[in-house]
Amino acid sequence: MIKIKNLDFRYEDELILKNMNLKLKDGCYTAIIGANGSGKTTLAKHLNALLMPTKGSVIVDDIDTKKDQFNARKKVGFVFQNPEDQLVYSIVEEDIAFGLENLGMKTKEMKTKVNEMIKELNIEYLAKKNVNMLSAGQKQLTALAGILVMNPKYIVFDEPTTLLDNKNKANIMKIIKKLNKTSKIGIILVTNLLNDIKYADNVVVMSDGKIIFNDKKYKLNNKILKKAGLDA
Amino acid sequence: MLKKLTFGQYAHKDSIMHKLDPRIKIFAVVLLSTMAFLLETYYKFAIFSLFVLVLIIISQINFSSLIRNLRPFFFIFAFILLMYIFFSRNQLDQGIRTIWKFVLFIIIASILTFTTTITSMVTAIEKLTAPLKLIKFNPRTIALLIALTIRFVPALFLYADRIKDARLARLWSLKNPKHIKLLFLPLLDRIFKSASTLSDAMVSRGYTEKRISYFNIIRLKYYDYISFTVLLAFIFLILLIQK
Numbered sequence: 001m002i003k004i005k006n007l008d009f010r011y012e013d014e015l016i017l018k019n020m021n022l023k024l025k026d027g028c029y030t031a032i033i034g035a036n037g038s039g040k041t042t043l044a045k046h047l048n049a050l051l052m053p054t055k056g057s058v059i060v061d062d063i064d065t066k067k068d069q070f071n072a073r074k075k076v077g078f079v080f081q082n083p084e085d086q087l088v089y090s091i092v093e094e095d096i097a098f099g100l101e102n103l104g105m106k107t108k109e110m111k112t113k114v115n116e117m118i119k120e121l122n123i124e125y126l127a128k129k130n131v132n133m134l135s136a137g138q139k140q141l142t143a144l145a146g147i148l149v150m151n152p153k154y155i156v157f158d159e160p161t162t163l164l165d166n167k168n169k170a171n172i173m174k175i176i177k178k179l180n181k182t183s184k185i186g187i188i189l190v191t192n193l194l195n196d197i198k199y200a201d202n203v204v205v206m207s208d209g210k211i212i213f214n215d216k217k218y219k220l221n222n223k224i225l226k227k228a229g230l231d232a
Numbered sequence: 233m234l235k236k237l238t239f240g241q242y243a244h245k246d247s248i249m250h251k252l253d254p255r256i257k258i259f260a261v262v263l264l265s266t267m268a269f270l271l272e273t274y275y276k277f278a279i280f281s282l283f284v285l286v287l288i289i290i291s292q293i294n295f296s297s298l299i300r301n302l303r304p305f306f307f308i309f310a311f312i313l314l315m316y317i318f319f320s321r322n323q324l325d326q327g328i329r330t331i332w333k334f335v336l337f338i339i340i341a342s343i344l345t346f347t348t349t350i351t352s353m354v355t356a357i358e359k360l361t362a363p364l365k366l367i368k369f370n371p372r373t374i375a376l377l378i379a380l381t382i383r384f385v386p387a388l389f390l391y392a393d394r395i396k397d398a399r400l401a402r403l404w405s406l407k408n409p410k411h412i413k414l415l416f417l418p419l420l421d422r423i424f425k426s427a428s429t430l431s432d433a434m435v436s437r438g439y440t441e442k443r444i445s446y447f448n449i450i451r452l453k454y455y456d457y458i459s460f461t462v463l464l465a466f467i468f469l470i471l472l473i474q475k
Contacts, residue, residue: 048436070438078436085426086433090242090383094351097447102438104445111447128244132386146437 001025002047002076002154002186006056009042016042018209020056026153029180029187031197031217034206035229043206044156044190048078061153074103077147081159083139092134092142093118093127099150117149121175137168144175154186155179161196173199194230205230241297241386242349249291249347253456254356260463261344267467268336276473277332283466284339293346301342302335309334350379351448358443359450370441384426391422 002024009017016039024030024047034040045051046058049065049072058065058072065072080086089095093114100110118127123141126134131142140160147155157176161169177199179185189200197203203220205213207228213220225231244250249257264284271277288298309331316327348356357375364371395418405411 045432050432050436070440073436073438078433080429080433082429084387085429088380088383088430088434088437089354090350091244094349094447097351098434098439099437101443101445101447102440107446107449110445114447130241130243131383132241143433150437 001061003059004043004046004056005059007043007046007053007058008055009039009046009051010054011042016209017046020209020211022204022211022214024154024186024188027180027184027186028202029177029189029200030202030204031189031191031200032204032206033191033194033197033228033230035192038206038228039209040190040192040206041158042209044078044158044188047154047156047188048076049073050078074150075153077150077152077155079140079144079147079155079157079160081162083136083143083163086143087131087139087146090130090132092123092129092131095131095142096145096149099146103150113149117145121145121148135168136163137165137171140164140168140172141175144172148179152185154188156188156190158190159192160189161191161193192230194225241345243293243297243346245292245347247290247292247347248455248459249287249343251455252347252459253450253452254348254352255360255450256452256456256460257344257348258353258356258360259460261340263463263467264340265337267470268333268340271329271333271470274329276470277329279473280470281332281336284336284343287343288339291343291347293343297346298339298342302338305334305338345382349448350383351446352450353382354379355446355448355450372441372443380430387426388419388423391426392419395419395422 004020004022007017007020032040046053049069052066060072060075063072087095088098096114096117097110100113118124121141126138160172176187180187200217203217204211205224205228212227213224222231271280312331313327316324354375357378358371361371361374395415399414
């Protein structure tokens with residue numbers, strides 16, 4: 001379980017996240033939704049220990065992100081909005097292996113794992129391709145493979161469909177759903193699109209650095225969406 | 233045009249050049265580039281160019297990709313040539329040789345990047361710069377810095393192209409020097425944002441300065457020794473030629 005306790009995050013003089021409390025259960029599918037500037041990406045970055053709380057704590061399965069970032073990051077993968085900026089190496093299979101190299105896995109085991117992942121996502125035809133030659137959807141799949149291969153318990157998706165066309169968007173959303181239902185990976189989906197939350201079980205609505213709703217999806221109503229600036 | 237730039241782009245092929253140890257290829261680039269700049273006579277230029285042509289053929293590199301790599305430098309070549317025409321006409325052949333040297337240098341560097349993946353390059357640079365640990369330089373950082381530069385050069389041109397298109401759509405003119413800053417400022421902004429996201433992405437995937445395992449293990453094989461011997465023999469041959 002991920003526990004966020006009394007979290008404050010200050011950037012320069014501005015308080016971005018204000019006294020936030022949240023629990024994300026194992027195998028959950030939670031959507032964090034909010035308008036631009038509501039603090040949802042800032043919150044998401046705390047889950048992967050990319051940002052540290054100014055006050056309060058983020059505990060990932062008993063690991064305090066302030067004390068042990070490496071092991072917290074092993075548990076929580078992070079898929080960024082723009083796949084272009086998150087691919088490190090130029091060849092697909094090599095980029096997928098980047099995280100495994102950092103984990104210190106043996107070469108033979110690493111090659112097996114990378115091949116398994118490539119097969120699982122049906123991207124065998126991309127394995128030897130240069131990442132600069134891929135489409136946005138293919139880049140996002142490569143980025144996802146690079147995270148999945150590290151076998152995380154939770155994955156944070158930060159607006160993963162923003163730069164994709166409808167076909168790729170639907171494909172990514174289906175993969176995310178499958179990861180949650182079949183592999184029991186906890187999904188935290190950060191988005192500002194109401195369409196993206198259709199597979200989520202729980203929804204967290206953020207506004208001005210605060211959580212204004214945290215419950216089952218079916219309890220979400222127009223009043224809350226309006227308060228969060230998400231009404232059409 | 234910029235969208236088609238392939239500089240620094242690995243192309244997967246099943247050639248002997250692709251199989252060579254990247255350390256040998258890096259040594260070869262250093263030696264051949266030095267040699268290219270020492271060439272003086274047209275006779276030596278011809279032999280050297282023929283050797284480079286053989287390297288291109290055995291690397292199975294697409295000639296059109298090579299030409300695309302050279303195209304952004306045409307302006308510089310034209311500038312050098314014009315300088316010689318206007319200020320030193322009696323040494324025009326010197327200008328031609330200088331341009332030829334640059335062309336050879338770019339092609340040699342392209343052969344390396346076309347046939348070597350970034351991870352192999354990173355591993356090779358890490359191994360070659362390992363002695364720098366003694367003066368507290370981290371080889372992995374140096375290697376990754378070079379690798380990321382190669383990885384992001386095409387992306388950089390792509391961003392520049394997008395910004396240029398967006399500006400042109402608003403009746404911007406490339407001929408107006410004041411407008412040039414309108415290209416570079418957003419480009420710089422984009423570069424810093426990309427660098428920030430990339431560093432976050434690397435950290436989130438457990439990147440540390442110390443590395444303990446490699447996806448691509450590099451080991452010298454018999455054909456690496458043969459290739460290096462051929463290379464040295466060729467360099468001695470060029471040095472021995474008197475013409």
